[in-house]
Structure formats: structure tokens, C-alpha cells
Amino acid sequence: MLVDTNEAARRLGCAPRTIRHYIATGILPAVRLGRRRWRIESHDLAQLLKPTERIQI
Structure with missing residues (x-):
């Protein structure tokens, strides 16, 4: 499912400006619709929410 920048920001708990x-x-893949409209795949948002593995040195 595609979501706009406002919905993506709501889901991540940040500002739409951060999503942009x-x-x-290139942190978040998106599809451009027109001049200023972006759509983001829900599964790409989910990838940002996944905890990353920490490597201890």
C-alpha cells in the first residue's frame, strides 16, 4: 500500500519534512507523483522501524 509523506510521518512519529x-x-525509497507529491510503500516504512543489529567492537 502506498502512503503520502504526511501519513508516513504520522506512522514514524516525525515531521513530514523529515520524511522528505x-x-x-536515499534513506527512504519513494515514488514521485507530479512535482511535489511523493508516495512511499508501507513495507519500506516498516524497514525503517526494524531494530538494527549492533556490532560491539
């Missing part, structure tokens, strides 16, 4: 930053830097 993630898209611009």
Missing part, C-alpha cells in the same frame, strides 16, 4: 529529507538522501 529521508527521500532526498
